[in-house]
Amino acid sequence: MNETLGKQLEEIRRRFAEDLEAANDARSVEDLRIRYFGRKGGLVPALFGELKSIPPEEKKEAGAALNALRAELQSRMDEAIASVSRPASKRKAIDVTLPGRRPRIGHLHPITIVRREIEGVFREMGYSVAAGPEIESDWYNFEALNFEPEHPARDEQDTFYLGADRLLRTHTSNVQIRVMEAVKPPVKLVASGRVYRRDEITLRRSPMFHQIEGLLVDEGIHFGHLKGTLQHFLRKIFSAGTGIRFRPSYFPFTEPSAEVDISCVFCSGKGCGTCSQTGWMEILGCGMVHPKVLENVGIDSERYTGFAFGLGIDRVTMLKFGMPNIRVLFENDVRILSQF
Ligand code: PHE
DSSP: OOHHHHHHHHHHHHHHHHHHHHOOSHHHHHHHHHHHHOTTTOHHHHHHHHGGGSOHHHHHHHHHHHHHHHHHHHHHHHHHHHHHTSOGGGSSSOOTTSOOOOOOOOOOOHHHHHHHHHHHHHHHTTOEEEOOOSEEOHHHHTGGGTOOTTOTHHHHTTOOEEETTEEEOSSTTHHHHHHHHHSOSOEEEEEEEEEEOOOOOOSSOOSEEEEEEEEEEETTOOHHHHHHHHHHHHHHHSOTTOOEEEEEEEETTEEEEEEEEEEOTTTTTSOOTTTTTSSEEEEEEEEEEOHHHHHHTTOOTTTOEEEEEEEEHHHHHHHHHTOSOGGGGTSOOHHHHTTO
């Protein structure tokens, strides 16, 4: 192999690599192409010109080496051209004008959203927000609320017992007693939290769910106050046109007692599969605080009267968001929860 030509080839290969490294946009790549491959004065065609001055016996070998070099540089050249003409997002260089990737930010659970909304409606009416323990004694969950020791209501609310005089509260009504033992009327509060019953998991039931309790005790409180308060509350939470009806019911700690239905949120009262064609859905329990309950906490039942109500937050959440299944609320599937 001709020695001078060999050295020239090496030199060109080295410089081409350097120049290619420096060329990082379409323009400098094009300049590079002209410098090496341009028909007039391109370095590679010029090399072929030099073949003439090479002794005939070396020509064959030199020609092959030149062809190899040209092919090699040409293919690297083609790669560089393709790379700079790719869309900006596919190039290695960082495009600082692209929007960043947003981190996923946590947010409130649907039950919390609805609990806060309910509390908000009552705060506006001057209620304070209280809380009580989930592990209770028989006194606070049952006895002070006028459940007789053998009262069937204790069985109806299938209780989880934790041992001697320890149970998981079956409703938030324990907070009524705890608050009224501690403060004298007027009392005006809502209290929410988890409650527990030995129920199978079904579409609408879960052994743990959430309730919110309301209690108002003062002089001169009557059933009309209860009706007006609940009507205002339910129409704020559902819609202004929500139909409301009171049905007589029984709770040991209220007298008289009522269950409240709202017009079906799915069919507006016309009758559909969800409301079993009745047009109504049961939404809460309520009543006037039983005089015995007031006396159990040392409040004069001749002077003071009051009302109380309790409702399931999970149920309201399901109705408001159109959830078909209570488990959606407890399985913590972010694909579902992130929608609310
Ligand atoms: N504690 C009752 C229940 O869980 C609801 C209720 C609360 C009823 C307050 C009347 C007054 O079913």
